[in-house]
Amino acid sequence: MTRRLQVAALGGGHGLYASLQALQHVTDGITAVVTVADDGGSSGRLREEFDILPPGDLRMALAALCSTTDWGLQWRDALQHRFPGDGPLGGHALGNLIIASLWDLLGDPVAGLDLVGRLLGARGRVLPMAIEPVRIGGTVRGDDPERPDEVEQVVGQVRLATSPGQVLGVHLDPDPPAACAEAVQAIYDADWVILGPGSWFTSVMPHLLVPELREALVHTRARRLLTLNMVLDSGESRGFTPADHLQVLTEHAADLHLDVVLADPSAVGDGLDGLRARAQEMGAEVSLSAVADPDHPGTHDTLRLAAAYRDIME
Structure with a gap:
């Protein structure tokens, strides 16, 4: 039954990577909808020089969905490889350069990403949230x-x-940006939409600031699952309680409804009652599951997160 599920996973960076790796154990029907606001490192250099979408988070999502054959894993490692040194190529990821080259050849960001997906044998599709850099x-x-x-x-x-x-x-900026039509459709076609984990303001929130995506999230028939981070009070969300994370969602999309909020008990701590009350206001129940990686504090364990997703979706 789970193999037929269609899941749209929204986010960027390492948070989305973790979610996509877990989802591969649950379904083949995955569409990643990736933020395109990155302006640092290799991605920032390429977007400034060529006025293109920043490819880094898109590359990471493709790598997360690669096939587990020798071919897929070797190409994943090639895409993730960074050139050393301080020269013109220093710091660039090979995958960023490949993606940028295909966009130049094909003139279509979605077609270029689909072609890289074929190269990797990707078990799913990767789409930008917008068709212009923001x-x-x-x-x-x-x-x-x-x-x-x-x-x-x-x-x-x-x-x-x-x-x-x-x-x-x-x-x-621009406000509003032009949404990727395929990404909007993927949300409408999904059985489940997953928001998070990831940097709250720069990976999770941007999707709610694209009007067509926000409308799709509000009106889709899919069930909506929010995955909280393992570390809730740091970085962009410094000083936040678990409930504050949901409050930020409401402030950026007042009519957004949730069905499930997934959290690790160790991350929530004594903020559980507040989280449950805030989740209930958004129509959601809180699902507690031990999804932490015991060997890497502050991160999700792929198989434990996959098991949590499976139990919720079934």
């Missing part, structure tokens, strides 16, 4: 530690993710 900006209190009460605008994914201040809200 900049993410945020309203931050205390970005300058010497003025902790001052509220100002911070622009850029890297700047926002590393700000020492408290993020109050985020926005995109």
